[in-house]
Amino acid sequence: MRNRRWSHRWMMDHRPVYSTMRSYRWLWSASKLGLSLSDTNEAWKAELDERVRKFEENFRNNGLLNCDIEKSVGQQLLLLQAELKQIKEENKKIVENYTAERTMRKKYYNMVEDMKGKIRVFCRIRPLTRTEQARRGHTIVTCLDDYSVILETPRGPREFQFDKIFNSECTQEEVFLESSGLIQCAIDGFNVCIFAYGHTGSGKTFTIVGDRDQRNPGIIPRTFTKIFEIIQENESKFDFKVSAYMLELYNDRLQDLFVNPAEAFSKRIEIKRDRKGLMFAQGAETKEATSASELFALFEQGCANRHIAATKMNVESSRSHLIIGVMIESSSLTNGSVSYGKLSLVDLAGSERAAKTGAKDDQLKEANSINKSLSALGDVISALSMEQPHVPYRNNKLTQLMQDSLGGNAKTLMFLNISPSDSNLDETLTSLIYATRVKAITNSAQRNIDNKEIAQLKEVILKLKSGQPVEEDV
Numbered sequence: 501m502r503n504r505r506w507s508h509r510w511m512m513d514h515r516p517v518y519s520t521m522r523s524y525r526w527l528w529s530a531s532k533l534g535l536s537l538s539d540t541n542e543a544w545k546a547e548l549d550e551r552v553r554k555f556e557e558n559f560r561n562n563g564l565l566n567c568d569i570e571k572s573v574g575q576q577l578l579l580l581q582a583e584l585k586q587i588k589e590e591n592k593k594i595v596e597n598y599t600a601e602r603t604m605r606k607k608y609y610n611m612v613e614d615m616k617g618k619i620r621v622f623c624r625i626r627p628l629t630r631t632e633q634a635r636r637g638h639t640i641v642t643c644l645d646d647y648s649v650i651l652e653t654p655r656g657p658r659e660f661q662f663d664k665i666f667n668s669e670c671t672q673e674e675v676f677l678e679s680s681g682l683i684q685c686a687i688d689g690f691n692v693c694i695f696a697y698g699h700t701g702s703g704k705t706f707t708i709v710g711d712r713d714q715r716n717p718g719i720i721p722r723t724f725t726k727i728f729e730i731i732q733e734n735e736s737k738f739d740f741k742v743s744a745y746m747l748e749l750y751n752d753r754l755q756d757l758f759v760n761p762a763e764a765f766s767k768r769i770e771i772k773r774d775r776k777g778l779m780f781a782q783g784a785e786t787k788e789a790t791s792a793s794e795l796f797a798l799f800e801q802g803c804a805n806r807h808i809a810a811t812k813m814n815v816e817s818s819r820s821h822l823i824i825g826v827m828i829e830s831s832s833l834t835n836g837s838v839s840y841g842k843l844s845l846v847d848l849a850g851s852e853r854a855a856k857t858g859a860k861d862d863q864l865k866e867a868n869s870i871n872k873s874l875s876a877l878g879d880v881i882s883a884l885s886m887e888q889p890h891v892p893y894r895n896n897k898l899t900q901l902m903q904d905s906l907g908g909n910a911k912t913l914m915f916l917n918i919s920p921s922d923s924n925l926d927e928t929l930t931s932l933i934y935a936t937r938v939k940a941i942t943n944s945a946q947r948n949i950d951n952k953e954i955a956q957l958k959e960v961i962l963k964l965k966s967g968q969p970v971e972e973d974v
């Protein structure tokens with residue numbers, strides 16, 4: 501059985517040889533039938549020739565067939581490769597379009613939110629410091645696009661969205677450019693507040709003030725320059741008056757930075773609210789400035805009076821909140837209307853918990869009062885974001901002072917400063933969650949503008965209050 505199967509296979513594989521064997525058999529039968537050897541020879545030769553011809557033809561055909569198959573398979577492969585390339589290109593375009601659309605959608609969404617009066621939140625990621633690099637700290641924060649940031653947490657990545665993300669390579673100039681529109685708003689008579697929030701060492705002072713030697717000036721000095729640039733451009737249409745106050749909230753005490761510390765200690769500053777809901781610090785020294793350099797000199801003088809102490813987290817960490825208010829009064833030379841804009845620039849103290857900073861005694865007291873004011877700020881933010889009827893502004897001086905900027909008559913921009921380092925994971929996560937709540941707050945900013953008559957009457961009242969003579973025809 502096995503032999504038969506083997507022989508059949510052998511016959512199939514060697515069909516031409518087998519045919520030749522059949523020819524021998526036929527030859528043998530022919531001789532048995534009495535045919536001569538030459539006849540048989542001829543017949544055998546013819547049969548053999550025929551077999552060889554068929555074998556060659558068969559081989560040629562099969563060979564050609566294989567060639568055709570190879571050719572067509574090759575062609576199909578080329579076609580498929582071209583199709584794949586095209587699909588890949590289309591796919592790339594779709595991804596690009598999707599990313600562009602997504603970015604646009606976020607941008608327009610943010611614009612609508614801005615028009616609705618929502619507080620704007622910009623998130624800035626500072627670079628790893630040299631100490632963090634030396635400690636082999638690694639980055640746990642990445643920017644997905646201009647509006648989304650991802651934080652790697654032990655429970656997996658978490659995405660947060662803000663009105664703008666500035667990565668660690670963004671310059672002070674780029675950061676300022678995005679915020680400078682608000683300066684025009686203040687000159688137009690709006691109440692504007694820009695404040696920085698984040699833990700100690702996250703880059704708040706760098707963003708708001710700049711570095712120590714002012715090689716990289718921050719928002720404050722750039723704002724001063726911009727204010728006077730705008731004033732210069734509009735001098736033929738408006739009369740401008742710029743004045744400022746500068747305060748420090750330290751250990752629950754408001755201190756006037758425009759007077760020397762000894763004098764400031766005995767001075768009482770009260771936070772009041774005017775008819776339009778604007779907050780002002782009663783009793784604080786207000787100084788006029790006629791140029792950017794004059795305003796900056798006032799600011800530097802104020803900085804020299806600040807309380808600064810070293811903590812573990814940042815050698816030069818500021819342990820107090822800094823508030824500078826720049827008032828811009830502009831009177832129209834054409835119709836006499838007067839607008840009053842106020843620009844508050846706030847550098848908050850670090851938001852970290854006292855335990856991590858290694859603060860002791862006096863510093864612990866500072867840390868506690870900082871925590872108290874920031875937790876009061878947190879309560880205000882959560883009441884506003886949940887649209888609760890009662891907002892606990894009065895619980896702390898910081899929240900009282902920022903009342904018009906949070907949920908009030910102001911255009912507000914918050915800088916959320918974060919560190920990219922894995923060693924700051926807890927603080928960064930807390931800050932990101934905090935800032936997400938701030939984003940939900942809606943303000944209702946209105947221009948503070950009086951027509952000519954009201955502006956004149958206000959001037960009369962002021963003069964009367966201070967005992968100055970008033971002209972009859974006013």
Ligand code: ADP
Pocket residue numbers: 625626627629668698699700701702703704705706707711814816817818850917
């Ligand atoms: P904070 O005011 O939040 O405590 P700082 O602004 O003092 O933090 O920043 C801490 C350190 O990091 C400083 O040495 C500062 O110069 C540096 N730094 C912060 N942000 C940046 C940045 N965007 N680019 C370069 N250095 C930065």
Ligand code: MG
Pocket residue numbers: 701704705706817818
């Ligand atoms: Mg600081």
